[in-house]
Structure formats: structure tokens, C-alpha cells
Amino acid sequence: GGVVAKREGARISKEVNRRFFLVQRAATAGVFGIVVGTLAVARYREVLAAVRALIRRAGRQCYTLVVGKLNPAKLANFA
Numbered sequence: 001g002g003v004v005a006k007r008e009g010a011r012i013s014k015e016v017n018r019r020f021f022l023v024q025r026a027a028t029a030g031v032f033g034i035v036v037g038t039l040a041v042a043r044y045r046e047v048l049a050a051v052r053a054l055i056r057r058a059g060r061q062c063y064t065l066v067v068g069k070l071n072p073a074k075l076a077n078f079a
Helices: 002-028 044-057 072-076
Strands: 031-037 061-067
Touching: 031 044, 044 061
Parallel strands: 031 061
Antiparallel strands: none
8 A cells, every 4th residue: 555655656756856857957058969760750850840940949959860670789889
């Protein structure tokens, strides 16, 4: 009962805090990276253009990486 609820509450609180931290980091970032997996997304070029336009309107710079299929090894190159 109570112990499980406390553990679950602590886990959720930790996740919310981490999300807040990451949102704040993104809000102050000058450069964004956009990773696009093209295999599963129709019209990805249109979506990519819209996202890039939003980033530029905010006065930020962006880099785009387009790959056919994402996997941990490809993402690890940019960690």
C-alpha cells in the first residue's frame, strides 16, 4: 500500500524534475540537432522544413541528421 505509493510518487517526481531540467536546457540552447528517421515517416521533408523554420524564427541554429533507420549505434555518434 503506502510504501509502494511513496516509491511510485518519488519515481514520478524524479521524472518530472528531469523533464523540467531538459525543457529548461532546450529553452536556453543556441543550437538544436534534428535527427530524422526517414523510413517510417511520409512527408518527412515538409515536417522537417516546418521544424527548421520554427527554430530559425526563434533565432537559433540547427543541424539536421537524416538516416534511414535509427539505432543506438548511430545515435551514440552524437552523444
